[in-house]
Amino acid sequence: MRMKFLVLILLMGASGISYAQNTFPTTGNVGIGTTSPTNKLDIRGTITMDNGGDAAIYTGLGTTDLSRYLLLLNSAAARSASGLKAGGVLVAGNYAYANPGKNDLIVEGNVGIGTPSPQAKLDLQGGGLSIGGSNPTAGINGFKNVFQIKATDHAAIIFNPREATELMFGFHTNGSFYWGTGANYVMQLNKTGDAHISNTLSVGGALKSGSKLSVKGKISAQEVEVTTSNWPDYVFDENYEMKSLAEIEAFVNEHKHLPGIPSKKEAEEAGVNLGDMNRKLLEKVEELTLHLIEKDKELTDVKDRLLLLEKAFSKQ
Incomplete structure (x- = not known):
């Protein structure tokens, strides 16, 4: 009977010791893997957190959002930022975005690079953007899809x-x-x-003043259409005053170009308007045609006179 009582006392003591292992003092530091802890909880080694599902680390005990951060620092003496290495990271207030896959980073809010207050899903400040590789969706004619915009x-x-x-x-x-x-x-x-x-x-080359299109070099085309106005049909009007051949000869001898046509110097310095030049050339062709018609009439009249004279002399 006495032996059973002693065993019961030992079991109760062992139970108390086991319970005491889950209770830590309210003052001082606790060390796991070290006898001289430097913080409230000092663990020398790796940590396994297995809750049968997602494990959690809380930064407070209240029932409201405290807007606190979990800092990863190198040490208490060197409080520089340490890194985080994970197979996948989910940054969200809930699980609406599902669990990230391996090597995936899923962010519910905005991501800022070079800025503490990003204003867009990705806000890049202070540097350029370099893209290597391509997206899985192929581009046109074999071009790599390096940058894509998807929108409805x-x-x-x-x-x-x-x-x-x-x-x-x-x-x-x-x-x-x-x-x-x-x-x-x-x-x-x-x-x-x-x-x-x-x-x-x-x-x-540089844009020529007053021009909508300037081309420095050769233009090749199968067809060119130029719109113009004041087409020179007025040459055939009965009231059109045309210079005589003698007047044209005097002008050419003095100026070395046809009247109404730009001189060599004017054309080389200012260029020529294609539509206007075609109109002026047609005007000269039409004037020349009228002169030829007039000379043909004069020549025909001379021939008729010669025939009459020939007939008159043949009768004598």
Whole structure:
């Protein structure tokens, strides 16, 4: 009987000792793997947290959000940031985004790089963006899909939004590109290759003053259409005053070019308007035609007179 009592006392003591192992003093430090702990809890070795599911670390005991952070520092003496290495990371207030896969980083809010207050899903400040590799969706004609924009509505790349210097390169759902500033589209390019520029275009050199299009070099084309006005049908008007051949001869002898046609110096220094030049050349052709018609009439009249004279002499 006495022996059973002693065994009971030992079991109760052992139970008390086992319970005491889960209770730590309210003062001082606790060390695991060390006899000289330097913090409230000092663990020398690895930690296993197995809760049969997701394990949690709490930064407070209250029932409200304390907006606290879990700091990872090298040591108490060197309080510089330490790294976090994980197979997958989920940054969210709930599990609506599911568990991250291996090597995945899932963020519910915004991500800031170089800024403490990101204003977009990805806010990059203080540096450039370098992209290596490509997306799984293939590009057109074998081009690698390095940068992609996925949207069900129109989308744009905007420089200095809502500023006086704002510029926009937009992608329309109709397949067109739009380049604009403010409320104006200054350039458009549709998916069939049609381009529209609202102002001016220079190719191969500086834009010539007063021109919408300047090309420094050769232009090759199968057909060129020039719109013009005041087509020189007025030459055939009965009241049109045409210079005589004698007047034209005097002008050419003095100026070394036809009247109404730019001189060599004028053409080389200022260029010529293609439409206007064609009109002037046609005017000269029409005037020349009238002169030829007049000379033909004079020649015919001379021939008729000669025939009459010939007949008169043959009768004598």
